[in-house]
Amino acid sequence: MQTILRSQTKTVTIGDDQPFCIIGERINPTGRKLFQQQLRDGDLSQVLIDIEEQIAGGAHVLDINMGVPLADEPALMAQAVTMAQEACDLPICIDSSVIEALEAGLSVYKGKALVNSINCELDRIEAVLPLIKEHGAAIICLTNGEEGIPVVWDERFEFCKRLVDIVHGKWEIPLEDMIIDALAMPIGAEPQSAYHFFKTIEAIRDEFGLNTTCGASNTSFGMPSRHTLNGTFLAMAAGAGMTSAIMDARSEECIRAVRGSDVMLSKDEYGINWIGHYRPPAKA
Numbered sequence: 001m002q003t004i005l006r007s008q009t010k011t012v013t014i015g016d017d018q019p020f021c022i023i024g025e026r027i028n029p030t031g032r033k034l035f036q037q038q039l040r041d042g043d044l045s046q047v048l049i050d051i052e053e054q055i056a057g058g059a060h061v062l063d064i065n066m067g068v069p070l071a072d073e074p075a076l077m078a079q080a081v082t083m084a085q086e087a088c089d090l091p092i093c094i095d096s097s098v099i100e101a102l103e104a105g106l107s108v109y110k111g112k113a114l115v116n117s118i119n120c121e122l123d124r125i126e127a128v129l130p131l132i133k134e135h136g137a138a139i140i141c142l143t144n145g146e147e148g149i150p151v152v153w154d155e156r157f158e159f160c161k162r163l164v165d166i167v168h169g170k171w172e173i174p175l176e177d178m179i180i181d182a183l184a185m186p187i188g189a190e191p192q193s194a195y196h197f198f199k200t201i202e203a204i205r206d207e208f209g210l211n212t213t214c215g216a217s218n219t220s221f222g223m224p225s226r227h228t229l230n231g232t233f234l235a236m237a238a239g240a241g242m243t244s245a246i247m248d249a250r251s252e253e254c255i256r257a258v259r260g261s262d263v264m265l266s267k268d269e270y271g272i273n274w275i276g277h278y279r280p281p282a283k284a
Contacts (some may be wrong), residue, residue, distance in 0.1 A: 003114075003179055004112065005111075005209065006112055007089050007090060008085065008111055010089040010112045011091075012089065012171075014211045016205070016241065017267070018267065019273065020238055020242075020243065020259075020262055022057075022061070022245065022249055023059065023063050024054030024059030024061065024063060025063050025248055026050045026054050026055075027063065027080065027084075028065040028067075029068050036076050039068045044154065047084070051083075052087075054250070057248075057249030057250045061090055062084055062093065063097040064081060064093065065093075067096060068102075073099065075104065077104045078104040078107070081108050085109070090111070093113065093115070093246070094113050094114070096118035097118075098248060106131055112138065113136070114140065114179070115140065117141065119159075120142075120162050120163060121146055123147055129173065132177070137198050139167070140180075140181060140213060140263075142181045143180060144156075145159060145162075145181055148183040151190065157204065157207075163180070171209070179210070179211055179212065179213050179219060180204050180211070181213050182212055183200075183218075184237075186220070189221050193219070197214070197219075201241050202240050202241055204241070205240075211243045213245055213246060214245055214246065215232060215236075215247075216254065217247065227252075227253040227254060231253040234247070234261070235257040235261045238261035238262075238265060245258075259273060
């Protein structure tokens with residue numbers, strides 16, 4: 001199954017027959033006090049720096065989140081999405097818990113966006129899905145609800161089935177426009193969390209063939225050498241069938257792990273992309 005995202009001039013295809021899709025996560029003020037204050041002051045110059053770094057790292061899609069306390073998030077989102085479209089040709093993932101911010105971003109976006117996100121909470125579904133239908137966007141669907149995040153994979157998979165019934169069955173959103181987030185959790189807090197994540201991904205792939213994603217850095221939270229753990233997790237998740245991840249494209253270890261998994265999973269035929277990035281330059 002293929003999920004198609006578009007900017008004005010570029011198309012990105014996410015699918016199990018495609019190279020792994022890197023959704024660059026850095027355009028996000030969470031945990032960045034200086035960036036937060038800059039946004040409150042109306043200074044979006046850091047957005048352009050983050051865009052350049054994510055593209056240089058290898059991102060295929062840019063996730064934009066403007067969630068800042070005591071700021072006008074819808075206005076910031078509209079500005080950031082506009083800036084991103086002027087600065088590059090990558091499709092955009094509009095990321096917010098605020099409905100008005102999603103609407104503001106979608107209203108200025110020229111193409112087919114990805115929206116982050118809904119879960120099984122009906123109030124959220126009923127607020128977001130009309131925007132998805134109006135703008136023809138794709139939607140990330142989280143496998144949790146008011147009950148919280150299940151620990152074991154089969155309960156998480158039940159949330160996926162519920163999402164398919166509601167989003168596709170009731171709201172008639174095409175299955176190819178649903179990307180399921182199987183919810184990576186910190187391995188340091190729950191030793192079996194990666195196992196249950198991989199099992200969830202495999203079940204989604206085998207039952208529905210849907211595209212999948214996660215916030216990859218969550219898995220290493222609180223652990224040392226996080227980039228190594230994240231890279232290991234990403235390669236194993238790709239092997240289980242995950243087709244994209246929201247991740248920091250500045251991490252060379254993670255990018256190498258993803259590109260290496262493409263080679264091993266026959267998504268980079270003859271290693272052409274790998275060779276293009278990593279073959280040593282010819283000696284003079």
